[in-house]
Amino acid sequence: MRIVVVGGVAAGMSAASRARRQNPAAEVVVFERGDWISYGACGLPYVIGGEVQERRTQGNHVPESTLQDVPDDEFGVLVARTPDQMRGQGVSVRLNHEVLGVDARAATLSVLDRSSGRTVQEPYDRLLLATGVAPVRPDWLPDTLQGVHVLRDIPDAQGIEATLRGGAKRAAIVGGGYIGLEMAEALKRRGLSVVMLEAGPEPAGRMLDPVNRRLVREELERQGIDLRTGVTLEGLSAKDGRVTGVQTSAGRVRADLVLVAVGVRPKVELAQAAGVRLGHTGAVRVNASQQTSVAGIYAAGDNCESLHRVSRRRVHIPLGLTANRMGRVAGVNMAGGEARFPGIVGTGIFRVFDLSVARTGLTQQEADSYGLKAVSADVKSSDHAGYYADARPIWVRLTAEQGSGRLLGAQILGHGDAVKRIDVIAALLHSRASVHDLEDMDLAYAPPFSSVWDVLLVAAGKVKKVMREG
Amino acid sequence: MRIVVVGGVAAGMSAASRARRQNPAAEVVVFERGDWISYGACGLPYVIGGEVQERRTQGNHVPESTLQDVPDDEFGVLVARTPDQMRGQGVSVRLNHEVLGVDARAATLSVLDRSSGRTVQEPYDRLLLATGVAPVRPDWLPDTLQGVHVLRDIPDAQGIEATLRGGAKRAAIVGGGYIGLEMAEALKRRGLSVVMLEAGPEPAGRMLDPVNRRLVREELERQGIDLRTGVTLEGLSAKDGRVTGVQTSAGRVRADLVLVAVGVRPKVELAQAAGVRLGHTGAVRVNASQQTSVAGIYAAGDNCESLHRVSRRRVHIPLGLTANRMGRVAGVNMAGGEARFPGIVGTGIFRVFDLSVARTGLTQQEADSYGLKAVSADVKSSDHAGYYADARPIWVRLTAEQGSGRLLGAQILGHGDAVKRIDVIAALLHSRASVHDLEDMDLAYAPPFSSVWDVLLVAAGKVKKVMREG
Known part of the structure; x- marks a missing residue:
């Protein structure tokens, strides 16, 4: 049996690992578009803020001997399992392989090897879509302007780090959700002045009732964050290919580092190409076995809906534990076992200062x-x-x-x-x-x-x- | 209706307060043998160790205006409600009143007013025995030797404080349970050298499985506590009315402060005098309404058994939350309401260094x-x-x-x-x-x-x- 996983971060790697353990005879292949697999993306703001242990110190979950194939980079500390470790478990990991299309009838994928530039057809018996989410970006936001960032993966974080090392002094954070709040602290720790622009009346708007959002606002203000609420991003100013400020509904703000953190959208292009049903949230609809509406195709992680046990509704709340758990469930089921995703209750936690x-x-x-x-x-x-x-x-x-x-x-x-x-x-x-x-x-x-x-x-x-x- | 409570600490005061709120027409009288009511005995080691906030600072739950009738003493910080506050709630508190006997048939108590030396008969319609526990002491332990202590109530703590201020340098703690462990830390913080004598093979023996007791031992040793296990107390040495050391099964240990913390026993003398049934643990047996076997007589707090929801057995685990909760239940029921004690699950927590x-x-x-x-x-x-x-x-x-x-x-x-x-x-x-x-x-x-x-x-x-x- 050939089990193919698209996406090598939380859900994808959990699934691959579990599938192989469930059925040691199965061939398990992971296609990952980028250079990195199996890392804790939730830790990125803390690495940028300098709140991580030195690599190779006690308490670091990456054993020294396994770090050889992790790029030499401060973000390597977030890697839980390396490609070599996965290979040791019998999971074949193909980095820099982007899956461009799915033919569900033929049960094949077309996969671009980004290093060679060649595209090949790859068959599957079971397919897992673990494609995650992408940060929402305004249409007009330029891709190439230096100093303008989103934060979702390690390359994003490396970009922010480069801007910081380039001497950035003034940050504008657009969006007061988890990532905006955690990055406000991280950038302040790095010595920047920080302006936060939040479209709603308070930060943390979707997570808390108003009475508690006020406590978040007070903490930001106490820590010297210049919080501007009811303000939206309308444009950027730049000079010599570098950002110099943001144009907002309430005037211009100077900035040499702009972080756009206004939410995420599930990456469902492949699912749609395969004819997989999406839910009302726009994320992939799955049953408790993580099966999609198309036979043989599973989905797990941030690109999926999950059942909220309190409201009994299907919701899209992409979080790390949920993704890992969905991945395990999908992995067991794809390999012939039986596991059920129990649903979520909407638990979330963050720290801001x-x-x-x-x-x-x-x-x-x-x-x-x-x-x-x-x-x-x-x-x-x-x-x-x-x-x-x-x-x-x-x-x-x-x-x-x-x-x-x-x-x-x-x-x-x-x-x-x-x-x-x-x-x-x-x-x-x-x-x-x-x-x-x-x-x-x-x-x-x-x-x-x-x-x-x-x-x-x-x-x-x-x-x-x-x-x-x- | 006259509701009489014997014992003015956790269970007793919770009961009095609840009874009065349940039935504002009821007369509620509390007899307390000592000078203090309604204090957090669990906090005594932390006051001795110096880990409390200054009185009258923010975060101290005793409002400044109510402190006038609390004795001027560092342990006042532990008082939750003063006699004046209780009187304001319609509860009559009689300090220095010791209940010597119960006549259940006549529904009267004989009460000694320790300030006047007079004994009077006091009638009741509902009686609550909230007499708590007494520290276990070896029979031969002298009552009057300076420097020898138990720790259960504020006067005990005042005694320890006096010994510390008298210049004690070497402490011997007999018993490695909660109190022994908390006091090992407190006395170390006060600059004493501390020897701990534990009869069993490890400290915290009744609370943890052996694998975890070892972690407690290691922490004690790391912090410089001289832990001697498998060692029992056999005698004391003294000079000029002051203790100078303890005689143990493994030799003599010099000490000018000896704390005996080898457990507690429920104070059931009054219950026995009233003909109340005790359980197999030796503590008072009560039903879920906190009623004893004698009509009109309730019991609550450390002198009682409680139902363990996991083992479905009656156990004697005297702890602060249990006592307060039992008191509330008893108070509601004595005053004509309906409440049930839900049982416990055996939760406990402590810190040692x-x-x-x-x-x-x-x-x-x-x-x-x-x-x-x-x-x-x-x-x-x-x-x-x-x-x-x-x-x-x-x-x-x-x-x-x-x-x-x-x-x-x-x-x-x-x-x-x-x-x-x-x-x-x-x-x-x-x-x-x-x-x-x-x-x-x-x-x-x-x-x-x-x-x-x-x-x-x-x-x-x-x-x-x-x-x-x-």
């Missing part, structure tokens, strides 16, 4: 938009016992279904690992538990770790009160 | 002792992405029922708040979830917070592997 932000499930706004009768309660408390020396504030917003009290979601903002409490709520969403269940739980207490009544328990009690009051 | 330690459910050893067919898997990983600058090791042991995969317990050791992940497992134990459920969960990932596959997910996968191989 000293503020950690986590969410899971639905925000109040999302629940409202789905027509759910939801109530929310907000609690501000201490992450540790109030009298304990390093107690810091923590904000919890808990959202539940009016009446039943079924948990619908949570947002937690605070410091450091304290917001990892979000996983408790994520687990309860999987179990379809209620605020009544939560309030009864035997959570861990000692003064360095929480108040006697952990803030989650307090929040559960407060939601019950809000429900009673109507 | 740089090592944070958490557990929930059953250890493998506990599961074995109950005749459960259990398997465990150990994972050592990073608390954050391996390449991220502050990634530190984390150890997870997950225990599940062979076959079904039902989660039975977890132990997590690591740094800082990373071990608060234990609450995810605690929540899943409440839901009777399995390792299969856990492995499917959408937990939060970004490099500053976890690996793509959070260590809990990795551990779930490893348990499944052990089950298959087992």
Whole structure:
């Protein structure tokens, strides 16, 4: 059996690895358009910001002996498995191979070898589309202007690094989502002045309810980020092939580094060529086995929809764990095993300077938009016992279904690992538990770790009160 | 209706406060033997170690205006509600009132007013026994020798503080449980040399499986604690009324501060006088309404058993959250409402120097002792992405029922708040979830917070592997 994977990052490599383990007799081939496979793209802002361990130090997951075939580059630290390691597992990895087309009837791909320039036909028995997402770019954005960047993959990050080493002093970040926020911090750490342009009224708009977006705004302002909201990008100015500023709906901003981070779109060109059905989100629609609508063709990762276990809707929320998990499921199934993707509950987390932000499930706004009768309660408390020396504030917003009290979601903002409490709520969403269940739980207490009544328990009690009051 | 509460700390004050809120017409009286009510006894080691915020600073939960009737003492920081505040809520608090006896038939108490020396009879309609625990002391241990201490309440802590201010240089801690470990750190912070004597083969013996006890031992040794295991206390030496050393099964140890922390026993004298049934643990047996076997008499807090939701057995695990929760339940029920104590899952957490330690459910050893067919898997990983600058090791042991995969317990050791992940497992134990459920969960990932596959997910996968191989 010949299993072919298109795309060698999170979902693709997880799938290849699992497929081979499931069926050691299968031939497993991965076509990757670029030079890099199996890297943690989520780590790019931290490498740029200088927050990574030295390569080859303890705690670095890349064993020294396997680094020989990783390009000598600071981003190599993000590589989890090298082509040689994959070959050692029996997976054939073809770098610089771009899949140009699919013939689903003939079960063949046309593949361009970018180093030789030749295109060949490659057969498959099972095909996985793990093509990921591409950053959204305005149509008019020039491809070649120096200093204008998006951030999705290692070459993007290398481009940003080159602009930084070229002496960039002023950054304009367009978009206040995860990447915009993480890069605001990274660029500030690199000594740049940073202007952030956000089209909406607050940053982090799609992740949080308004009450919590304000905390993100305050943190940005406290850290000296020049945040301009309700402002859109209208054009660029340049001189000698280098960007010199951005034209916005509220005037001109000088900048020698422009990062456009206004969202991503699923890369579905191959899927469409194969006749694969897309969902209402525009991403590939898959079933729980990661099968597409075309026999023999699977899809996994950021290019796919997933089932949201709370809203029971199909959503497109591209994230690293989801992609890896989908890849494993697809790999097992393509190789003849049985695995099911369990769906997601919409968990996300990021850090921006000293503020950690986590969410899971639905925000109040999302629940409202789905027509759910939801109530929310907000609690501000201490992450540790109030009298304990390093107690810091923590904000919890808990959202539940009016009446039943079924948990619908949570947002937690605070410091450091304290917001990892979000996983408790994520687990309860999987179990379809209620605020009544939560309030009864035997959570861990000692003064360095929480108040006697952990803030989650307090929040559960407060939601019950809000429900009673109507 | 007259509701009388014996004991004014966690369970007692929670009950009094809830009872009054449930039934504002009820008379609620609290008899407290000592000078202090409503304080966080769990914080005592941190006050002694100097790890508390200054009184009256931000983050201190005691508002300035209410501190007037708290004795002027560094331990005042632990007081959550003062007698005046309780009186403001309609709860009558009688300090220095010791309840000497109960006549359940007549529904009266005999109460000694320790300031006047008079004993009076006090009637009740509902009685709550919230008498807590007393430290276990060897029979021969003298009461009056200076420098010999237990640590349970504020007067005990004041005694230790006095010994420290008297110039103590060498501490001997007898017992390697929570209190012994927390105090080893506190006394080291105060500049003392510390010898710890533990009768068992490792510290933290009742909380962890052997593989994890070794990590506690290593941390103690790394921090310069002189740990001697398999050693019991046999006697004391003294000079001029002050302790000068301890005689152990392995020779003499010089010490001018001796802390005996070899466990606690439930204070059940009043319960026995009232004819209340005790459980097989020696603590008061209560039902889910916190009622004892005698009509009209309730019990709550450290003197009670609680139902362990995993083992379905009655256990005696005295902890702060449990006590507060039992108190609330008792308070509501005594005042005519309806509330049920949900049971516990055996969650505990402590910090000893740089090592944070958490557990929930059953250890493998506990599961074995109950005749459960259990398997465990150990994972050592990073608390954050391996390449991220502050990634530190984390150890997870997950225990599940062979076959079904039902989660039975977890132990997590690591740094800082990373071990608060234990609450995810605690929540899943409440839901009777399995390792299969856990492995499917959408937990939060970004490099500053976890690996793509959070260590809990990795551990779930490893348990499944052990089950298959087992």
